[in-house]
Amino acid sequence: MAETSRAPRTHGSRRSPVGGKFAGLAITLAASFAAAILLLLIFAEDFPTALRLFFLSPFGNKYYFGNMLASTVPLMLAGLGVSLAFASRNFNLGGEGQVYAGGLAAVVVCLMMPDAPPVIVQILAALAGAAAGGGIGSVSGALKRSLGVDELISSFLISASVVLIVDYLITGPFQDQSSNFQTTMAIAPALRFARIMQPSSLSTGIFLGLAICLLAKLALDRTRFGYELRVFGSNGEFAKYCGIDTGLYTLLPMGLSGALHGLAGAAMIMGSYYKAMKGFSGGVGWSAISVALIAHNNPLAVIPSAFFLAYLEAGAKSVMVGSNVSSEIVAVVQSVIFFLITAKITEKLVGPSRRRAKKKTEAGTGRTATRQEEAQR
């Protein structure tokens, strides 16, 4: 498990022209819809109804539409977190635990300060969520920096144990004694983000998500930090010779990635859920990886990409309620997206990079291939 460069390409190093990229994206999206249709065809007892539920019900009324938009918020923030790690050639597989811990931290801050001014508490809760997620992410970054421990494996193992510990905290010390559900108490109404599309759970939190995507774009493109991160991400050796502190760019992106995941958890609490139920954030970490892959790690592209994932999930949820098909078909559809995007099948169909791909020696795949790609950039 040597240290390797392996995260998917960043938006800073595109190989195909913009037109080709959009065509590739269109094919990926079309293929994921096709996969969804195929799954419904196989599994749904009433195919036309399931199809209608999947594709149309998210737009069916204000309630469904608003809820779908609300679920873009954590996907944007966590997707940005994954992108940031990818952009610096780090793999953060700990998203699940980071979102969950961030959500719980936000609830705890809100419950502990019932009398403080709401704005202050909201800010502190958001910071607590970011700190919880960031702390967890930083452990993997620090272990990689100091001992060369593979951050992909360490972040997964840490997250898996964090999920179990948060499960315990929710059902143990923070359990709402008056509730029959495994949940904490709800945060005070004054601390909840304002609803902007009643009766759905869409709140002003969506502006937070959009603003942070914009900020991330500016930070990545216009600041020294962003520049150095991109240089490090595209070529670690080169970055070293440029005098860039490469250790810093191992530690910092993992920490920031974790912080964005934690913030996503806090936003879910203050925006839609108001209390931390056991397992409330399950799946966000994995979906965030899809978001980053579709967005090619471009912070602005994260916004439509999060919307697309939210649409898939909303469709699958209504299929589950209205038919016999379980909502886990989304995981299968996501795996199709992963395969298609990383296999660059779409780019092969539309992009001009075919000749280049052929030039690669027989010897290169997996780790070796990513190294060679680095060299070619």
Added chain:
Amino acid sequence: MNFATDLVPMLSGAVAAMTPLLFAALGGLFTELTGMLNIALEGLITLGAFFGILGASATGNLALGVAIGVAASTLTALLYGEITLRFKANVFITGLATNLLASGITVVLSQQLFNTKGVVPFELPDLPVVTTGLSRIPLLGPLFFGQNILAMSSWLAAIVAWVVIRRTPFGMRLRATGSNPKAVVALGLKPDRYRLAAILISGASCGLAGSYLSLNLSAYVPNISSGRGWIALVAIYLGGRRPAGILAACLLFAGAEAFSNYAQGFLDVPPDFILAIPYLVTLAALVAGAAVRRAKEH
């Protein structure tokens, strides 16, 4: 805890818990040697577990069930390998895709076939236990020779893996694919063939790991692999990419798992913490292994 009465069952539990880890880690060793970190092990185990018990129940034959479990994992590994190699895809993303596919499709199928996303119990006979004269050795006999046939095959698999990797031309070329792919090309061989072979071996091996898990329980439990694919990866690393080392590392992690199962009985610790023990022990071992390696380098 009564030391005398609990120790033997706990050790026996550890030896049993080692089986799926060992199968998965030995399979992962082949891909590791060709230079790929195979994070799809987790999903391949899940598929083996689901289709293994499904097959056993459908055919009424445990051996056929295992074969079906192995076939399901190997076919999925073929998909994973073909996409990774043919399209020069990022092996980590395709690995994650395989895991997502496995966790998604097993839940969808479980809902379709059994109308539940929860535990699915099956009425199946126990895996046969191979008894030999050696089982009569006190303490060690029942520990190592009173296990079922899949558990005992896993130790055999470790020996086979050693022979194949160290003593056959295939093994040598496999290792060369990881350490010096250009030399393999110079020999007129195709490195990708060896990579694909390694991925298929890891698929079959995870099929055995998964089948053992579900058939041993006579039930399919959601998330049945519960991190074993990842723990197996750490075992490969800790074991220094050698079957003997991997065996030792798997025994260590299996010991942690068996201990945490037993600890629920006598330690006043919340069950969620106990479930976290295997992950934390694995993490600690990963960090300690890296620290030792770092110290040796300096």
